Amino acid sequence: MKRTLLILIVAMLLGALTLSAIQADSGYVLIALGNTSVEMSFWLALMLLLGGLGLIWLVLRLFRGSIRAGQAVTERLFSGTSARAQRRTASGLVSFIEGNWKQAQRKLLRAAPKSGTPLINYLAAARCAFEQGDNHTALELLHKAEQSSTNSELAVALTQARMQLMSRRYEQCLATLERVKRKAPQHPVVLDLLRQVYIALHDWESLKQLMPSLRAYGNQNEAALEALSSQLHRALLEQAGQRVRGLGPERAREALASTWKDIPSAVRKQPDVALLYAQQLVDNDLHVEAEAQVRKTLEKHWSPELVRLYGLIRANDAGQQLITAEGWLKKRPADALLMLTLGRLSLRNQLWGKARDYFQSSLTLHKHPETCAELARLLAHMGEHKKSTEYYQQGLLLTTERLPDLPLPKEPEPTH
Incomplete structure (x- = not known):
């Protein structure tokens, strides 16, 4: 109330001063153009100028408003409202889960511009394109996903790595995962994808180095980890046996003994692992060591396969x-x-x-x-x-x- 009264008083004072100035000296303005001239008082010219500027301002504002209204109508026609985009996104995700890739991709991309989570739309659409065999479009959509949201690098990289893994592009997948692992070394999905890539590439040494992280941060249960450890050390045993074959019994004995020593005791107790170790010893003509290994294992864990192998060992x-x-x-x-x-x-x-x-x-x-x-x-x-x-x-x-x-x-x- 006080503010309004103050503004009114100031306006009245300004009006009085202006009226006094007009009465004291009206001045004049002469505008000449060729043979035509227009003469008017200064105050009339000032009022016309201010009125013209106000009219221009009003026209520009109306023009900008009409442009915004046109854009809003266009967005409503082609993208729909935010609520409609959310409904379309939900429907697209349902189609995605059902495996209806073409329909899911169409719905997700139409909803992406007005979606509250465009990253999800583009990532899911990229997977749809990949499932349809369109790798080029999938890559383009991954780029859009990365640009649609901040802190999207991890989600985009994991989606790309999954697609590379599914298409058996193991080397590219490994490069993608190693880049991500530097920023998220404890992420369980990164670790699990690395596990799958190492197995596919038969890169057992790298898998061995990854095992502590898988145990500490991975999403596999204890039984799955034990099975993985058994698979890993069986592969390392086979690899060691093949590497030393033909190099002489002494080098073979040292290499196989070193590999066997690195195996966790719980895995060494498994009959199939003990069988593989003994078989590698036999294949490298280390029959004395093989006989001792089989005999000790059979005293604790009976195994038909080890019994059969014992009959093939030529000890002294x-x-x-x-x-x-x-x-x-x-x-x-x-x-x-x-x-x-x-x-x-x-x-x-x-x-x-x-x-x-x-x-x-x-x-x-x-x-x-x-x-x-x-x-x-x-x-x-x-x-x-x-x-x-x-x-x-x-x-x-x-x-x-x-x-x-x-x-x-x-x-x-x-x-x-």
Whole structure:
């Protein structure tokens, strides 16, 4: 109220002063253009000037208002209101989840300009384009996503890395993830994608270095991590065995022992890992070390595969090997695979009759082609060729599916 009264008083004073100035000296303004001249008082000219400026200001304001109104109408026609954009985005995401890529991409891109979260629209649309095989459009949409929002680099990079991984562009995916990892070294999704890339590239050393981060910050449960650790160390064992093959027993022994020592104790106790280590020792002619490893493992964890391998190991003391295996037989008298191993160890000790008995006992418990072949070979060298042929036939039939019933020629009559 006071402010209005003050403005009114000031206006009245200014009006009085202006009226006094007009009465004191009206002045004049002369405008001449060619042969035409216009003369008027100064105050009239001032009023006309101010009125003209006010009219220009009003016209410009109306013009700007009409432009804004036109833009608003255009946006409503082509993009719709913010509420409509949100509804269209939600519908597009539903189509995205359903796998309706074409429809989802169309809805998400139409809603993006008025969406409150354009980053989501462009990222999902990029994935839609990728799923339709349009990699060029997918890349363009990723660029739009990066420009649509601040702090969008991580989300864009992860989306790009997933698409590169799915298209098996592993080297490009690795480059993308390594760039992101420098900024987000503990992000669980970055770590998991790196895990998948390293496995695909068989880059086991890098996966080994990543394992502590996966345990500390990854999103996998304990069982999955143990399975991953087992897979990793099996691969490292195979890699070490292949790397030293043909380089001599001493270098092979050192390399394999070093790799085995680096394996966590919980993984070393797994029979399949112990089997792989022993197999690598055998493949590099380290039979003494392989025998000790298999024997120690079988004393704690019984494994049919390790039992079979024990019969193939050529340790220095074949007699002691046979005694060790026969000790296991007391606890497992009905183990067909152990009988096969005992038969092979009997052959190494040149106990032909004992080997024959063990092979036959194994076949009584379980008919296996490998046992048939061993017994057939032994019988052939013992001069029992007919029986040898019968066991070879048995083993051959065990390796094939059941033959159909078909007509066959009669067997020839034996000649005297």
